[in-house]
Amino acid sequence: MENQGHYSFFQGVERNFDKASKYTRFEAGILEQIKACNSVYRMKFPVRIGDSIEVIEAYRVQHSHHKLPCKGGIRYSMDVNQDEVMALAALMTYKCAIVNVPFGGGKGGIKIDPKKYTTFELEKITRRYASELVKKNFIGPGIDVPAPDYGTGSREMSWIVDTYASLKPGEVDALACITGKPVTQGGVRGRTEATGLGVYYGIREAVSIEEDMTRLGLTTGVKGKKVIVQGMGNVGYHAAKFFYDNGAIIVGLSEYEGGIYSEAGLNLYEVVNHRKSTGSILNFPGATNMATSSTTLEMPCDILIPSALENVINASNADRIQAKIIGEGANGPLTPEADEILGAKGVMIIPDMYLNAGGVTVSYFEWLKNLSHVRFGRMDKRFSENQNGSILNAVENLTGKKATDTERKQILHGPDEADLVYSGLEDTMISSYHEIHEEWVRLERKVDMRTAAFVVAINKVGVSYEELGIFP
Template identity: 35%
Template sequence: MDTKTGKGSLLKEIEKDEVWGDVFRMVAQQVEKAFIIGNINEKYFETLLEPERVLRVSIPVVMDNGEIKCFAGYRVQHSTARGPAKGGIRYHPNVTLDEVSALAAWMSFKNALVNIPFGGGKGGIKVNPSDLSEGELIRLTRRYTSGILPLIGPYKDVPAPDVNTNQLIMDVIMDTYSMFQGFTVPSVVTGKSVSLGGSVGRREATGKGVFFVTKEYLELKNKKIENLKIGIQGFGNVGSVAALSFYSAGAKVCAITDVSGGIYNEKGLDINKILNEIKNKKFLKNIKGEGDFIENKELFELPVDVLIPAAIERQITEENADKIKAFLIVEGANGPVTPEAEKILLDKNIVIIPDILANAGGVIVSYFEWVQDLQFYFWKEEEIFEKLEEILKNALHEVIKTSENFKTDLRTSALIIGISRIIDAIEKRGIFP
């Protein structure tokens, strides 16, 4: 592989357009490795690296002071070969077509890996939501929803929360879509309020899933969770629920960070107390007395056993990979480890449980929510978490077995499984026309 262009023997042939920035190139390199190591039929390679549909919309918003600001929004459907596109919507100043396309592709592979009947999609708006009032945020969301209306629908494309979006945003998307249909359509979006057809357990699903996968992996390696020190980057939906799950299971969560920095205490942090405090204090840097303040970059150098990046992509890079002391990295976020960093980590025998497995809990419970909405029949929380744990455990066992068969790392193995299932669907359906 050419390290400058990131192109190996398959990628060499492909020259791409604006979809291919740093993040999509990560996808391309990972997919190429899976094709080569998994002996996957090369004739499908290019098709899997071309999103099926890309929509860019303008989102003019009347601000509270009467000014008009215009934001850029995207919705990308990477593949619908196995079912409706499914994937979250992100509000972040760094959202680009490159990033949204990469996240959409990872969703296709993730949904196929855990074998739920969805394709992959993703959306985003280039905005810093903390600069907006609640009213502005709701108007932004309604206008974005009307812009992507031609793409979304219960059998077409079903959005969900991602970075900086939550139940409120999903409720607004559901209402806006329903207003255009003339009747209430809960199944158009997942991650809604439970009272509007959301699923119990959806809010916790991704963080709990990270915990279930890690616990099972450690049990297979005969390691006790109570003896381990954990470090987590990101204290939002995924990171905070994962932190609480590990803490509740008796592990020492020694370090947590968010965009403002974080807290380190080698004896372990009281996660319940910190969760209570952050409601008022908003950022971890404002919480005093629980441990030492750390900058985000310090997290990756700490003496912890398990490191869980659960913030945004491209956080573990060739600059910091060498300093990592953990023996296990569990990717709560999508794409937190660059391919260059991954090479360094694998050479040091550090195991990486990849994003498309580790954070699949969110989309699995989103699938349960969609099924419940389509049937207007709702399940209990125990049922949700029991089914979630079973799907994730089975997927982990399959990924480990495949990695042994192909003598490869867990990411490549997970991609071999996911990609093979998508290709199977494409082959059985045939290429239209």
């Protein structure tokens, strides 16, 4: 990871914005407003840890108020700082615009190493952070709706929603103050795998376009593509799983302890079991160990999916990357310098602000579920099954043939919540990819796909600002 002192993640995002803004029609003032972080809340609060008091540093940034609520995850990491949180909040604004989710961008972070605290201590820190957000009106179903991110999960979200509800008694939409909750606490089925599944849908759509694949010397389709995934967390594991289940060859996997590579392909489920039993992916039978996580990125493959932290591909290693397609599962895994080096080599980069938007898309579905107070599919599942049954019976009577048990089960199945969530996510990722692709083609592919995605996002946010008429 490049030194934070030398590299500003937020300035990197601004550089990409400036590069794209030249291809839009908006005046300088509107562009400045879109680019600016509207609100930055930096807080320090005391929490008793063991026998002593620790002062915890934390942030919540609201990048854009062109649509409310703001939306973005909360990460727990020692790398959390204002620059990073601002950059991630800005990316959230553009991400939501690209996938047509009506939120402004936000992001939060607590500067701690969660591994160093007990569950009870983490709960105290999380609840105190939530109460600080409530105190300053930085959380609420119509104000700012956080979600999980690096170092957090559904457990932390349930603590936050409980704290919020206890401080806002009687608020009927309290569950909608945060997403990524456990299903029992108002969460939505399909949220856990949403980002990884979105990565799969996005890359699957990219590799289905024959003209682009011919340019890269690849065939269309996921089947048989050699894939390396960096990061075996929530995003990386699920992305790898969906590729593996759909016929791709997983040749490399890496984690913080190092990586493994096998040209013949790795059995993902066996690797996961190996890691559970040994505590590491290293020394997997039949695979070669890689000294570091970043060495794995440089091995031969068709598709590389960095799904861990930002800046892992930078000026120092970009020229050694052998992948023909890079799908950014993580936020900001490539620096602008890496973009230029890889672009010159003809590598196709599918940008993070589109590709990992599966999480925020399904968070949007969860928010809608909480506001409507009804589970997706509850109203129409049985109706669909009854209607499908009537159609099937009519077809059987007309043809004199009977459907097999498997066919009958498949045809009669009415959609449940996970089916509808997957369907909504798939539609979102496909239609958004084509919006970006059309812009890229309109610009005659003279820019990279990230710039085309930024143009799409700026156009949507800019129109919102114009139509709001908020400039006095």
